Amino acid sequence: MTEAMVATSASGTLAPRRRFMLLRRLATHRSFQIGxxxxxxxxxxxxxxxxxxxxxxxAMKVRARFKPPSQAYLFGTDMFGRDIxxxxxxxxRVSLWxxxxxxxxxxxxxxxxxILAAQFRALDALVMRLMDALMSxxxxxxxxxxTAALGPxxxxxxxxxxxAYVPAGVxxxxxxxxxxxxLDYVQAARIAGASQLRIMLRHILPNSVGPLLVxxxxxxxxxxxxxxxxxxxxxxVQPPTSSWGNIIAEGRDYATQAWWVMLFPGLGISLAAxxxxxxxxxxxxxxxxxxxxxx
Amino acid sequence: MxxxxxxxxxxxxxxxxxxxxxxxxxxxxxxxxxxxxGMVGESGSGKSVTALSMLxxxxxxxxxxxxxxIVHAGQDLLQAEEAELRRIRGRxxxxxxxxxxxxxxxxxxxxxxxxxxLRLHQGLSRPQARQRAIELLDLVRxxxxxxxxxxxxxxxxGGMRQRVMIAIAIACRPRLLIAxxxxxxxxxxxxxxxxxxxxxxxxxLGMAVLLISHDLGVIAEFARRVIVMYAxxxxxxxxxxxxxxxxxxxxTEGLMxxxxxxxxxxxxxxxxxxxxxxxxxxxxxxxxxxxxGPRCRHAQASCHAAAPALVSIxxxxxxxxxxxxxxxx
Numbered sequence: 110m111t112e113a114m115v116a117t118s119a120s121g122t123l124a125p126r127r128r129f130m131l132l133r134r135l136a137t138h139r140s141f142q143i144g145x146x147x148x149x150x151x152x153x154x155x156x157x158x159x160x161x162x163x164x165x166x167x168a169m170k171v172r173a174r175f176k177p178p179s180q181a182y183l184f185g186t187d188m189f190g191r192d193i194x195x196x197x198x199x200x201x202r203v204s205l206w207x208x209x210x211x212x213x214x215x216x217x218x219x220x221x222x223x224i225l226a227a228q229f230r231a232l233d234a235l236v237m238r239l240m241d242a243l244m245s246x247x248x249x250x251x252x253x254x255x256t257a258a259l260g261p262x263x264x265x266x267x268x269x270x271x272x273a274y275v276p277a278g279v280x281x282x283x284x285x286x287x288x289x290x291x292l293d294y295v296q297a298a299r300i301a302g303a304s305q306l307r308i309m310l311r312h313i314l315p316n317s318v319g320p321l322l323v324x325x326x327x328x329x330x331x332x333x334x335x336x337x338x339x340x341x342x343x344x345x346v347q348p349p350t351s352s353w354g355n356i357i358a359e360g361r362d363y364a365t366q367a368w369w370v371m372l373f374p375g376l377g378i379s380l381a382a383x384x385x386x387x388x389x390x391x392x393x394x395x396x397x398x399x400x401x402x403x404x
Numbered sequence: 405m406x407x408x409x410x411x412x413x414x415x416x417x418x419x420x421x422x423x424x425x426x427x428x429x430x431x432x433x434x435x436x437x438x439x440x441x442g443m444v445g446e447s448g449s450g451k452s453v454t455a456l457s458m459l460x461x462x463x464x465x466x467x468x469x470x471x472x473x474i475v476h477a478g479q480d481l482l483q484a485e486e487a488e489l490r491r492i493r494g495r496x497x498x499x500x501x502x503x504x505x506x507x508x509x510x511x512x513x514x515x516x517x518x519x520x521x522l523r524l525h526q527g528l529s530r531p532q533a534r535q536r537a538i539e540l541l542d543l544v545r546x547x548x549x550x551x552x553x554x555x556x557x558x559x560x561x562g563g564m565r566q567r568v569m570i571a572i573a574i575a576c577r578p579r580l581l582i583a584x585x586x587x588x589x590x591x592x593x594x595x596x597x598x599x600x601x602x603x604x605x606x607x608x609l610g611m612a613v614l615l616i617s618h619d620l621g622v623i624a625e626f627a628r629r630v631i632v633m634y635a636x637x638x639x640x641x642x643x644x645x646x647x648x649x650x651x652x653x654x655x656t657e658g659l660m661x662x663x664x665x666x667x668x669x670x671x672x673x674x675x676x677x678x679x680x681x682x683x684x685x686x687x688x689x690x691x692x693x694x695x696x697g698p699r700c701r702h703a704q705a706s707c708h709a710a711a712p713a714l715v716s717i718x719x720x721x722x723x724x725x726x727x728x729x730x731x732x733x
Contacts, residue, residue, distance in 0.1 A: 293507040301521045302494035315511045
């Protein structure tokens, strides 16, 4: 496909920038389209939550307990008579925010540490053993320990999950940076008299982060799941602030009487995870063949 | 005549599972201003190691420079500070590699990559560097430079990319250009064009060129003087005419004989390709005496006893071989 595009656009007057070509290929990728649409929809719903529902997510109405989904309560109400639709919308803010921040923080740290480890061999052994140690704990267990130590707050969840997901990012970036640093153009940059820092930032980093971007989209999804799990276990985001995880946790005791309490936040989690995974698949497909088509 | 760069007794070792092995040993040669030196030898004979060591870009950790001096402008590069080396790399001594397909960063435009050297060494502003990049692309005969300058490497052919590499290398008007197999990855017509370009640029810019190749044809066409490397050592150095007309080292003779000929031999039989018997020695196993000894047709007992030294046998002609009894020497 790349070949064909190059051939057709070669006759054009202006060379399209490479970045735009990547974007165009992303835009025509089916699973990326679907994933992007799902994630965008959820994000918009979270951002415009106050417009979509006029209710207060914490407002209780004892007479309206356990109302099944209806015209008045789209997703029904919980044991305090709170509107589940509103709570799921506001919960999306927390869940998506945690996912986004964790993906960005762990991705950034992964890139920095990974590049440094690849570049400085002395650092490599130490850093990688540390990462191995972190990786030897299951992510959720590690996060559970950290949140327990830091106290159950949203910030603790973000810190805990970022720490838990950094090692994988480091490994990914280090692996591709080790390949890239031996390539001729990096050697060429050295011969041109470029400094270490310049080589790392300008030549190695941009050519090593492709796999990390894909990984970050998955970390985003994992973090939403993990935040839900932590909140469900009670060490995550605390009531009355709603997150998808603690809405499910609160609904657990009444699962047989009021299935809707758990269903809708659960659907939110599934949709977000699905959308992000589809988006990540699209990213992977577009970033991978680059090496074949261009290299 | 003072040398632009003088390599003296350079010895470089590589680390392997079996300890340090010597990749090149006692390599000495001079390159004068505007000189055009060719370096031939088979794969693994130490050509690229020599070139990279000259800029102290040998792989750190897995290789080491054991001894030698590389004198440039009165300064020994092997003793220089890293910062000082960075100023010399790209500005005074530049290099072009074998594989143009992997020598350009795929995520930067041609303009970015040419500008990098210019801005680093000459402190040009972005628009100035861009203007200069276009001029350089013109200089290396890339058509429509104004448009090409904003393209990414994957849109250029191999020959074009090699021209871009050359443009980057000559951006700061280096005194010495090291071209490590610059035409090997290109097809024959493009090879000729790139060589022609190098020749013209050398004349225009007055820079010295060290051309490394395993292709005798390329060397014959381009170089003025030739160094022949074998198993990490210089075995012969001579002006190009002398070397091709009257090679003195048995290895050089063998190389010349191994060039495929198109003419038929006597009785209209096609000439058989002459091969040198044996293989290049394993560098981890030391050889007593001459390294080429085991493969040499003229080897005598004395050849296996002591390694011959590189001695000057005529003006500009150096040879590492014991005089043959009764032969031409």
